[in-house]
Amino acid sequence: MTGTALDAATTELLAGSLRELLASVSAGGELGPALDALGWAEVLADDPATATTLLFTEHGRALVSSRALDDVLLAELDPALPPAAGSRALLYPHPAEGADPAPLDGPLWGVLLGPLHGVDEVVVPATAEGRTVLVTVAATDLAAAGGPATGFDLGSTWHTVAGPRPPGSGPPAPEAWTRAVAAGRRALAAEMIGVCESALTLATAHTTDRVQYGRPIASFQAVRHRLAEAYVAVTAARAVLDAAWTAAGGADGGGWAAAAAKLQAGRAQAQVMRHAVQVCGAMGLSQESELHRHVTRAAALDALLGGHMALAESAGAALLAGADVHPVVEL
């Protein structure tokens, strides 16, 4: 941590402001100006761990879809890039490829987190000769290849990009990409935790209100134990995320710990959503309930930059190859 750590009271105050801010943002809208008005840059500089976790947890809780994550990754990529000609967005590797950018000699394939209104250029990571290069493409050159990623997560503003790659190359920046992926995974873990917390709140309220056999169904152990397990899963995910931030200053940006944080959050969302859907019964199955929005959002976030099954395997392989598991707990 570089600056002054945020205390609990300030954090709570900021969480309240963020909730208001996120409630007022339209789908795919820009968070940037509102965050600037809040003085977010200063908060972030003071205590990046608390600030990032807070912003993305609230982002998840509010089920907002925005390009806020771009700022997290671009902050790591910018030093390796030529000066920006206007505002930038990032093309993420397609979820099917985990965190591995598509080959430079093949077509474009990836996702944007929102439409490119007001964006001047897009940073397109690609793989050339086994290394990540960062190609900068004019937003207008990309527009034709992109379209809304409709279907699964109905509230999402994501765009799938698939089509011929515009000519051009860029600097090799494998280290910057590794750090960016680590930073992105920490933010995504926080966002999944937020979605989980919100789903748990819904399930808690539903099972407390819903009466069967003359009593609230949350008083049945079969129901309340599922929710307790969900709570344990979220708590564990938050612990691994907090631990991952203690490793963020490492040479590779705390890569292994960040992967573990996203792995744990991904496992948590799978468990929380399974339990939440079950205890909400038939009411949770219909789109009249808000629950489906949590289920699809959490699954989509899990898939970005490596889903939990794939991450478990790569993190396990890294462990067996002697990955530096940063001593996460320091006195």
Next chain:
Amino acid sequence: MSGEMDVFVAEVRRFLDANVTRQATSGTELEWGTGPDQIAYFSTDPPDVDAAKVAEARSWQRRRHEAGFGWITGPPEYGGRGLSTVHDLVYDGIEAEYEVPDTGVLSVIGLGMIGPTILAHAQGHIKDRYLPAMYSGEVIACQLFSEPGAGSDLASLATRAVRDGDGWVITGQKVWTSIAQHAHIGMALCRTDPDQPKHKGITAFLIDMSAPGVEVRPLRQMSGGADFNEVFLTDVRVPDDHRLGEVDDGWRVALTTLMNERATVGGEGAGPAARAVSLPFLTALLKANGRLEDAASRRRLAELVADLTATEYLNHQALRRMQAGRQPGPEASVSKLMYAQNLTRGAHFAAEIVGPRLIADTGEWGAYSWNELLLSTPALRILGGTEEIMKNILAERVLGLPKEPGIDTRSPFRELKRSGGTA
């Protein structure tokens, strides 16, 4: 670190260097196939070996105490050092680098749970009498709580304590009592007023385990050892000054012990089981069994390490809170659940790797020995509050879910329906 802490660290190292030897390998290195082939959570040693180990533990605790490290956070008037939880953690961290006897028989229950309870609830001269003796390894304490008819529903306990002159006479049966066979004193919860609701008529006492009428009988566990016991109490006389807290207020006293229990169980880090369910040991296990390239094993290893990281970090946060003077709260239930889950998953992971060698001893190091852990982990999901009770605590006290109806906390104890006989 501050200068004061540097001085403390130097003092700790001087003491350890002068008395014990440093471990050949550090915690992160491991030589597969060397050292004792034992992965037990509970002792499975024969009684004579067990007794020798207890003697070693007491002797090591005495030396710690003489050097000022027997009770680092305790008040000086009772033989403590009066230092912070951080000093305690620093000491534990450094001591882990050395070959020292396992002092779990003293520390887990006596020093971890009953000591703090005595400190909070006993009269001054009783604290003088027992606390220095406990923290210097002279006195071992056990916890006489559970009964045949009072397990999860501890408040339904039926062991009676009846006033008799200036003391009390206690009669009843306790069960699943760890280390009672080694203990000098026991903290007993007794029914003093059966006409009050069950939580109200309980009183806590310290019992001399060598007093007439105390009989300890071992219970053999599925893992092979006999670490816990039945304790029969027949007309055991206890002086009134051995009462902890007020008459009929024993439930509050018990809660002090139980909260420390969950924190102690969830926060355990040392011992052969924790050493086995760790990244270096499990990596070595996969290597020795030619499973490094197995994708399913790699996946489970990563998940397990992530879970261990979570538990380690939660314990770290809990210690920080205790350091800030706050009592362990419902969050201790999360640590306890996760600790048991980690060791259980670790044991199952290893069981799948070693296959049939788990049940048929081929003489191979690090194979058959896993059966001890596999057969011990079910106990971890029961002791110190069953998983079902932990989940109820989280459901009600953290998530705020409605209570289960039909649990009678108002009727007099003597009118309740109970297992194991009537009051």
